[in-house]
């Protein structure tokens with residue numbers, strides 16, 4: 001991935017973040033839990049990691065390296081194209097090719113990306129009608145194959161969550177993101193090296209992707225070997241996540257928080273730019289059908305107990321999310337007040 005080059009955005013357009021504390025930030029962070037979904041005790045391990053961190057990595061996932069490498073290579077060749085060619089697939093609104101701007105509400109980052117709708121109906125075409133999609137059929141095929149595989153990982157994770165929480169049927173959650181009308185989205189991010197970082201004090205970093213939670217149920221993230229991802233622990237401290245090319249990182253999203261009545265909480269994460277090496281990440285956001293009701297699963301509510309959040313449909317929540325800024329707490333307006 002050394003060949004990627006984009007015209008560097010002006011640094012003054014991108015916000016700075018205070019770097020994670022030196023040495024990993026937190027002595028009480030034991031590291032990212034690793035779960036083998038087919039191993040014994042997987043369901044309990046998934047729930048434990050989601051409760052403690054809202055984050056873990058899946059190892060021995062069974063997705064062939066060939067599928068991952070193919071998308072990474074096609075993404076590299078897309079991002080290496082001349083700017084004018086990439087711009088044909090943009091600007092992202094919200095789908096398509098984006099550079100420096102994230103969403104519609106003024107957020108920026110040191111990156112370029114492709115954001116693609118990848119629900120089942122669109123598996124071949126990769127985009128909803130009318131949204132700009134790169135014309136390369138090689139890229140489209142690589143996306144379809146990759147999404148087919150990571151959608152399976154998301155479903156297995158959600159089955160483990162249901163089992164670990166004692167929810168029946170086993171597909172109560174996974175079924176929401178596997179149906180024909182489910183609203184999956186894939187973003188392929190390219191963070192070019194940021195040499196200007198060397199001029200900043202050690203305590204500062206440049207924002208690659210600003211802090212946020214994901215609105216969906218879970219996100220499945222794979223990155224190359226370049227560091228940059230950071231995670232907010234429950235006490236608010238930020239810790240770096242060591243990259244692992246062979247694993248998928250799983251991130252709990254807002255909708256899963258509501259469905260589990262706050263037992264599993266969505267987790268804030270962000271990416272800081274790297275001064276020397278490009279980072280490439282592929283992140284699949286497992287969203288349900290627009291009509292899907294997002295409300296606590298009955299098993300997780302006591303008799304007569306009300307949910308922590310007012311219920312909503314995924315379609316309504318998504319609409320509200322797209323009106324928000326990246327770092328907003330999007331669940332807060334839905335919290336029931338005492």
Ligand SMILES: C=C1C[C@]23C[C@@]1(O)CC[C@H]2[C@@]12CCC[C@@](C)(C(=O)O1)[C@H]2[C@@H]3C(=O)O
Nearest residue numbers: 094102103107214215321322323324325326
């Ligand atoms: C600034 C934004 C980008 C985002 C839409 C939003 O207005 C707020 C939520 C953001 C997010 C985070 C997770 C993935 C994503 C695709 C989504 O559903 O919500 C992004 C949106 C985006 O990149 O357009």
Ligand SMILES: O=C(O)CCC(=O)C(=O)O
Nearest residue numbers: 187189209229271281283
């Ligand atoms: O690049 C990464 O590792 C994370 C990206 C991310 O959080 C996102 O695309 O929403």
